[in-house]
Amino acid sequence: MTRPLTSRPRLRLDLDGAEMDGALAARLSCAVLRQALGAPAALELDFADPDWSDILRTGTTVRAAIDGRAVFAGAITGMREESSASGRSLRVVARDPLIRLARRQTLRALADVSAPDVAAQLAADIGLGSRSLETTPKRLLVLQHEQTDLDFLADLCGQSGLYPIVRGDLLLLMSLAGDGEGATHLELGQSLLSCDIAVAADRWLPGGVIHSRDPLSLKSRINRSSLARQDRVVDLHDPGGDPPGGERMLLNRHLGTDAEAEAMLQATLDRAAAEAAVAEGLAEGDPDLVPGRAVTIEGVLPPLAGGYVITRALHRLSATEGYVTEFSTEAPRLPRPARTPLVAVGRVTDDGDPEKLGRCRVELPDFGGLDAGWMACLSAGAGRRRGIVALPQKGDDVLVLFPEGDPGRGIVLGGLFGTHALPSEARREPHGIVLRTEGGQILDLSGGGGALKVATSGGSLLEMGPGQVRLAAAADLVIEAPRRTITIRAAEINFERE
Incomplete structure (x- = not known):
């Protein structure tokens, strides 16, 4: 036997x-x-x-x-x-119970929430409590669309370097620094039956910098960080006096606050630290060897000994092996959301920007009518005290660009006529350039003949064509130049009384 x-x-x-x-x-x-x-x-x-x-x-x-x-x-x-x-x-x-989140897909728009806030909502839905072991920034707005609830939570957590996992009756959010409990000691030849440990100095990062921009105010920011979270709980493996890696640069990110930028950079440094030293082993069975638990490995070569944080564990009980635990400290291979630009049709629900920054509030009919919040609007020639200001109004259909594929962070590119007829002045051939307000004021740069027309809804107009310039007033007309001179010059001047 x-x-x-x-x-x-x-x-x-x-x-x-x-x-x-x-x-x-x-x-x-x-x-x-x-x-x-x-x-x-x-x-x-x-x-x-x-x-x-x-x-x-x-x-x-x-x-x-x-x-x-x-x-x-x-x-x-x-x-x-x-x-x-x-x-x-x-x-x-x-x-x-996490499988229930992996099977469920919901459309939702959540304002002023963090990853722990979302985790608390989802945990309550499946009968669990929740707790985050790290602080994370709040997002002004997050939208869930073509994602399961678990993917939505994992994506939001991943932006801050956190990972969800169930422990008992709690949904925990933890970083690659682990659960904060005391490290479990493993020694090769005793509790550690076998192991495979690799240190790769080329994966180590001494720090990083992130260049980002607020998608609403367009304010740019630069943030730096140099310490992985794991350094709080284990002695990170020394890459040597001349490590091959340099600072990691994250560029052109759309993030609302400094805290969001710092959290994203922190997640990058945490993964680099985890990838710089990876341990996999087979140990005597121990329920304490769970994802998030720090371990101290001894009995191996000194450069490879030290602290690691488990990310994956397999507990096996059988007649042939008894009880053994396999573990790995490799960083989780979670799918990253593609930073592919996305374009969608939106509908303006509010044009009264409370901060007077030329923004409008948009809902996304093709995303189940989700409220995508306030968005900056593209304007021709926009700059300090100049530009063409023709902002979308409530009820307008607009084309929205999401530069990173996040439907909670978009820019309105312009309006769409859709099924609405063009203004009558714009239906002529060839098409000219027509500016028409909802109140009926018109600036018409004709497509043919070089004509220009400015008209009001009351019937007054200034019309300039190749053969005639006409000024017609539908109300009393006053021509004045206080303390200045008016000169009328022509070959012939006619005054007619109607």
Whole structure:
């Protein structure tokens, strides 16, 4: 008989609130718990030639404890049977409550919120509390559109270098600095059975700078940082006296505040620190080896020994191995939202900019009518005390550019006629240049004949053409030049009384 690598602790499994019956438990050949920052935990249960039990079905709640310590709570989401002449095996997969966020997609616009604020809302929806282990800046406006709730939360957290994970009945947000608990000691040849450790000085960054601009006020800013968060909890590995890496530069970002810029730069430095030294190992089973937990590794070469923070763990209980834990400290490979510009049609809901900066408030009909907030408007020749001011008005359809693909940060490029007819003056061929206000005031630069016309809704006009210039007043006309001279010069002057 093959002896297991380690002792096998007692695994208790509760299905729908009751302990798994002995006959079914006797058929359990292996249990694997997968945990990772930013992803739902998954518990895989392998049964050999099990008798059918109605309790094994999708939706059944599952709780797992190792030697009395709770390690998982979730529900069955999948089952797979493999059958052959040699017998039948059944794999049951359960996932923790984060899977409910990964399956759900919501349209929402949230004003003045941070990642912890959003996490609190989503956690309450799935019956969890929430806590953030780091402070994060508030965003003036965030929009969720073609994202699941988990992707939305992960994207928002990722901008500040945070990752969601479920611990017990809490949804935690933590950085790559971990959970702040004391480090677990691992020594090769004792609690650490094997390991693979790599240090790459070329991944290390001594600091960084970010150049960003407020999408509303257009104020530019430059922010710098030089310390990864992990430096608070572990001794970062020295890259040597002449590290090959230089400062990381993040350019042309659209961010509302200094705090947002600093958080984005901090996330970049944290990832660089995690990538500069990566440890993967197989240890004696320990429920404390979870994502976010710092470990101190000894018994390896001195340049590789020291502190690391776990980002991924796999706990496996089986007859052949007993209880072992695999872990990795590699930075999570979460998909980054593409910074691809996006264009959409918007509708102006408010043109009374409270700060008088020429902005308008826009909703996005093709994004479920989400309120995208106040946006700057493109104006020809805009500058200090000059420019053509023809701003969109309430009810207008406009074309909106989102430079980084974020529908919460856009710029109005201009208005669209859509199904509305052109002003009558603009329907002629060839088309001229016509400025017409909603009140009926007109500036018409004709497309043919070199004519110019200025007219009011009351009927007064100034019309200048190749053969005649005409001034017509629909009200009393006053010509004056106080304390100045009026000169009328012509070959012939006619005065007519009507």
